[in-house]
Every structure is written in C-alpha cells, then in structure tokens.
Amino acid sequence: MSRKGPKNQVFENVSIIDIAEEGKGVGKADDFVLFVEKAIPGDVVDVMVYRAKKNFGEARIVDLKKASEHRVKPFCEHFGTCGGCKWQHMTYDAQLQFKQKSVSDALSRLAKIEVGDMLPIIASPADRYYRNKLEFTFSNKRWLYDGENREDETLNMNALGFHIPGRFDKILDVHHCYLQAEPSNDIRNKIDEFAKQNGYTYYDLRSHEGNLRNLIIRTSSTGELMVIVVFAYADEEAVNKLMNFVEAEFPEITSLLYILNEKKNDTIFDQDVVAWKGPEYIHEEMLGIQFRIGPKSFYQTNSIQALRLYEITRDFAGFKGDELVYDLYTGAGTIANFVAGNVKEVVGVEYVPSAIEDAKINSAINNITNTKFYAGDMKDVLSAEFVVEHGKPHVIITDPPRAGMHPDVVARLMEIEAEKIVYVSCNAATQARDLLVLKEKYDTVKIQPVDMFPHTQHVENVVLLKLRPLPASPKEKS
Template sequence: MARKRKIIDRIEVQDFAAEGKCIAKHEGEVIFILTPNIAPGDVVKLQINRKRKSFSEAIVLERLEPSPMRIEPFCSHFGVCGGCKWQHIPYETQLKQKEKQVIDQLERLGRLEVGEKRPILGSANTQYYRNKLEFTFSNSRWLTADEIRSEEEMNKNALGFHIPKRFEKVLPIAHCYLQADPSNAIRLFFQSYADKSAEPYYDHVKHEGFFRNIMIRTASTGEIMVVVQFAENDKKKIEDCLSAFVQAFPKVHSVNYFINQKRNDSYQDLEPVCVHGKPYIEEEMEGLRFRIGVKSFYQTNSDQAYELYKITREMADIQPEDIVYDLYTGTGTIANFVAKRAKKVVGVEYVEAAIEDAKVNSEINGIDNTSFYAGNMKDVLNEAFLEKEGRPDIVITDPPRAGMDKEVVEMLLKIRAKRIVYVSCNAATQARDIKLMSDYYRVSSVRPVDMFPHTHHVENVALLELN
C-alpha cells in the first residue's frame, strides 16, 4: 500500500532558496518547495513528497492567496514554458535574491571571508537580451487539458521549446521575448514553410521526420546567423527550403544546415554546410572583432558579456610585464580582450574547435602576444607547460558549472599567481574551489553580474589575492 503523504492545508511561503526554489517553515522544519512560479508571501496548500533528516521537499497543491510582491507575467507562455521562470517577481527583487544567493554560497557554504561585496550589475535589457535561441520541431506538441479532453482531430505539430522533463513534448511559441527581431519572424517562417510543405515534423520517440531544429544567432553588429537541422539528407528538399528562406530574408548574413540522424540534437560532432553568406557572424567589443561560427561558444547576453569582461579586466589589474593565463578560454574572448594590457596571454581550453576560433580571433585583430592550447586542463597545465610559457602573474579562470578539477586547483596552489580572477556561473562550485585555495588566497572582492533576467541564474566574478 502506498504511503499517505502529509498535507499542510495552509502555510505562507517565507523566502527564496537556491536554484530558484522557495522555502517555508512548519513546526520548526524547513520545507523546500519544488513547484515553480511560487513567490515569498504566497499562502499555499502543500504536499510533503520527501522527508529528509533536516528538511523536507514539497509541491504546491493550491495557491490560496497571492503574494503582495507578485506582478503580472508579460509572456503568454509563462508557467508552461521552461524559461523565464521569475517573470512574476519584480526585477529589483530578482537582483537582490541573486546577490544574496552568491554571498550565501561563498560565506555559508564555502565558509569564506569575503572582502568587498560589490553590488550586483543588473541587465539594462530584461527582454530580448539573448543572442542565441534554439527551437525544436516536434509532431507531439504540448496539449492543454481542454485539448486532451476533446475528441476532435487536431494538428499536433509544433515549433518551439521542449517542455521541462518531457523531451518528446514541445510547446508551440507564439511570441518569444528572449531574442530581438527578426527572431520571431524567422521562426514563424520555418513553421509556415514546414506546414505548407507537408514534410513531417520530427518524432522524438521514433526518431524520424524531416524538420528537426533551428538555431538563430544574432550579434551586436546586427549580423544574423540561421542554422537548420534536418533529419533526412534530401538535397532537393533542403535546397528548396533554404532558398525560400533566403528569398524571404535576404539580409541574413549566414545560413547553414546540418544533417542530424542521431538520437539527440547535439551538433558538435557534425559538419555544417554553409549555403548563403559566410560561415560565421561577428561580434564587436572595444574595436575588437570576434568571429562566431556555427559551433562557437559566446556568452548569450552580448551587452552583459561586455560588462562581465570589463569587471574581469579591472579586477585582474594587469600590468605591462604580466603573464596572464586564461583557463577555460573558450574562443579566447577574454584572452584577446585583455591582451593589450599584458606582456603575454596564454589560453587553455579542452574543445579544439574553440581554440582554432581563438587563434583566428587573435589574427584578425592583429594581436600577436597570445598563444592557445587545446587539451584537458589538468593534463595541459603541468610543470613542463609552465617552463615553456612562463609562470603566470595573473590567472583568469572561467570554468563550466561543475567548476575546476581538483588537479587544476592543486596546480594553481603550486603556481601561486599574485591574483586569480574566478568567473563562475555557479557560485556553489566556485565556493568549493575557492575554499580549497583559502590557505593561500583571500577573497578580496566579488561582483555578481546578471546575465539572464527572469531566471535564477547569475554569474559571479571573484578576485583572489595571495595572503
């Protein structure tokens, strides 16, 4: 017999927790609320789904009274789409929570002493701020409760976003507030073309169909790239589709496609085909041009990326004779951005294609004091490498969400650069790594940067200085 779950008929949500969750307290116990779109001040009915030693996890069965802090979401897809989950929270409140989240992770989780706590840098644009979006074709769109009850035949095709935790279900998007025009118009063109062509939308269970995915990239320079994934290698159908698109959008700078017959949408191991324009677009920052290819990584909020890099450069305080290491350099954006202030900048990244992009970005900008290496960070960064390139005076590190490998941290402790600037999209793993270095380094200054309004995600820049 299934165990009966505890119901709390009425309780007020007290505060935010990490990762966008909220918390309440009942009879001295902390309850983490897993249901999205909840706000402190909401009065709710809860069901306890899991009880731990020091806390419980619950879902909301009913919202009884709205929080006074709630605002009206601006997007009609709010609550179903997996993005922009904090639209019901005022932006200033979002910023305060992100700032608090960063400091809590460093001080409470990492048990670190933080020096200067600089205020979070909010995003000037809270809508249409992304430079990259991907939309998925599916023959199994998300249905409303009324549609499920209906016995009428309906079109189940959709072009939009995957429903969270339902890989086969896609929510059709009428208008997305994440990427500026002509993003919505481009998406609607492909939806209309696919419907008229009668070629099948992709079936994510059977892994068959024709139209699979589109990616739209934009740049601060005004350049636009479109990449389409087709699941069938029918050259005539592909040519007809993309020719019609170019005719409708002649000012798009780069049109490319992949043939993807795998069981997932990843494309790093596939070869793109450029059918119109050039195989890249360009970003611009302080007169530097950065080529963004089909597979290139670039921060998805261009305006805030510039602010993030300026803060990183300021904290690094690079002097003309300094050797700088840029770990997890990606396409070398930070390395090239700070190069003119340094004697030499060395970038290391595990993705070979990204390193090739980094070299090109140095070349096209006339930067001759950079060198880039591809390989596993913990393998590349050894004594022989240090002897060849010189021991760094300053280290900039911007690892993925999982943080740095322990071996990399141990090497940084051996190097003992005078300053480490640690850029992170996950303050929890950042705190863990900094704690491992706390015998030798102090956290002199931190500054969070909001790259993703209406989400719980936040970047943080921390300056570590030798004790």
C-alpha cells in the first residue's frame, strides 16, 4: 500500500468498510481515513486523494479492483455528474441496510441511546418516480460532456436541468430524470426545445442576464398538476408566447403559473405569482383529508411515504382523544391537521408566515375547527407565557429542519415536561444531539426509520419519548 501523502496521493487496494453520513464510502490506509466517492462497502479500490486534511482525505476511485456484492449498474445516464441519486449504483436492499445503520450509529454514538429494539426501516414502495416536486434551472452555461469542445462556436450552451455539485453556475442539461413521473420529463424537454427554437435567452447565474430562470413542476396523488415558469424580467411578448405554448401543449395542467423574479437569487417566497390558467394551487389527499398546495407551499416530496410517516407519528403518540397537542415546525399544518381528528386540540407553530396561512386554509377546507396556528421564531414563540396561555400539552410533536432544534427550544421542552414527545427528523445526527439533552428526563421508547428518498443517503426517523416518572419520595415508599 502506498504511503500517506498530500493531495493527489494514490492509495492502492483500499477496502471500503462503511458509508459516511454524506453517502461516501469509508476506507482506511493505516490511520488515514478515506472518504471515497461512489464507493460501496465491500469494494476494494485504488483511489486518488483530491482533498486532504491531517487525518483524513476525500478521494475518487481510479481503479475498481473488486466490486462489492451490493454494486449494480446505475440506471440513469446522468449518474455521477448529477448531484442526485448518488446511491443508485447500490442495490435498494443494501441502501436500506446502510440507512438503518446510519440511524443506529447516530443515536447510539451521539445520544448514547440503546437502539437494540429499533424497528426495521420502512422501504419506499416506489424507488423511482416518487417525488411530487422538482425544480429545474435555465442557464446559458451548460455542463459539457466528455468529448465536447468548449471552443466549438456551434455548440448550444443553453441548458435546463440541475446544478452541478460545487458549481453554482453550471447546469446539467437533463434528458430524462427518474425522480418524477410523467409528464414531468415531457414538459421540461418540450419547454426547453421551444425556448431554444424561438431564441429565448437563458439566465446567466454570474452576470444575471437572460430571461428564463426556473421551471417548477408539482404533481399530486389526486392527479392534479402544477407548472410554474420563472422569468427574470417582464417581456410581455415572450411571456405570452411561452405560456400559450405550454397551455396548448399540456391541457392536463391544473394550475399554470408564472413569476417575474428580478432578484439575484432564485427564491420565490417573496415574489408575486400570476395565474395564467386555473387556480394558484393543487390538492393532495391523505385518508380523506385534503391539503391545498400552492407554489410556495412546503409538502413532503414523497407523497406515499409522507402518509406512512404521519401514520407512524400518530400511532406513536397513542392518542386517546382528549389530548392537547403542540405541533412544532408545523409547516403547512400537515401533521397538525392529520391528527386533529384524534385529539382535543392542536396548536401549531412555524417560522414562515405563508406556511401558517396554508395551515389555516388546510384546516378550513376540511372543516377542522380544533387547530390553532402561530407564526414566529420557535425559540421566541414557545415561551413560558405561551404555555400558560394555551395550556400544557400532553403530547409534543416536533419535526424540525435538518439543523435540528435550537438549544433554547430543547431547554423549553425540558421545562414543559409533556408526557410524550414524538420527534420526527430528516437528520439522525442533529436528532441525536437533541435527544442527548432530552434523555435526562425522557426515555426513548420507540425508533422507526422511514425511507423517503431512495438512491440517496437521506433517511427520516421517528422517535417516541416518554417522560420518566419522578422517583417516589420516602413518605410515598412507606
């Protein structure tokens, strides 16, 4: 085996023994840890280090000496260039195995929790075409494939697709994406073809020139379809021409919208939406409960697994019907409205005001009257006064972003001492960090991983915590 060295050092016959949090294979060369792109446990590889630190390096495979039994041929032509679906070269059974292990390792190592009774991960029924939302970017800086000469003046450099990892200004021109069902690919490809044929300018992410910026496609389990085209500036003729084309080509679109975004960033939450055809929303449905989804709404991107996730959350809570529930990081109130029929009252809190408005609408369209929603920074809203005003909850459901809960929020949960906490997380590491604090008063009763995102390293995890009874006083013991 080659000795350790700096960047560009080659290590031979490295055995891949694990998968890291970011999805890279883990190997060792003596005491030097290697995080290897596209490597799978069981592989034996020669690698070259492209980024080195004192005790570890990031590397790429230069020769696959022995293939893991888990290795399969990737199904997508864009694998390895596109930043998504990084695990599609691994069997789905193996993906589930390593996701289960990642949750187990995070909770046992970081939170010091016994995970022997952790429930088996719930697989996604579909491992392709499972997403209900995709966002594509128009760019005049197309990523060139091997063999393409950037000096060739006849090359069309416009692209409609996904960002290249680590290159914010380079876009992969996607031909077929396996994440979202048709007509998603057909819509994207035909809009791209029409725009190129009609001389539309694609956005330059550095100079901020060009008119076409983004394309967002949302589908739903109810069969409804939303398409949003984002332009960089108002060109009435260009807007009308493209929108007329989309409407005529795809009459099945339920909600056809466009946005004029003159800012230098792609966020649309502060932008006005223009309805070209149909309403500014589509609907999702779970067990008879409807959710109105607007262009800015948050909704779990795997609809089938979202239902399973919420069922687990409800079942872990074990509602009897008379509970007061706090739903923290409620988003558009999906969990709050989903469990409202099983409890006395749900109080939801969320940072984004527009999401809270969606939550209220979702209650109204389902005639749900036992929910209340509040917008604001969680650490500020969830105060002692808030609890006094609304009552001490029997159950707290918390579904924070990947960063987990703010330390002040965790401290408040320790003060509130709800009988149960159901903690839903998309990041087992930050969940474990929070559980390490909560374990001072709470026992971990159930752990259930759920695979929402096949062919990626991401995994959702639901944990049920129960408040530990106070030790009996000497008088009570006697």
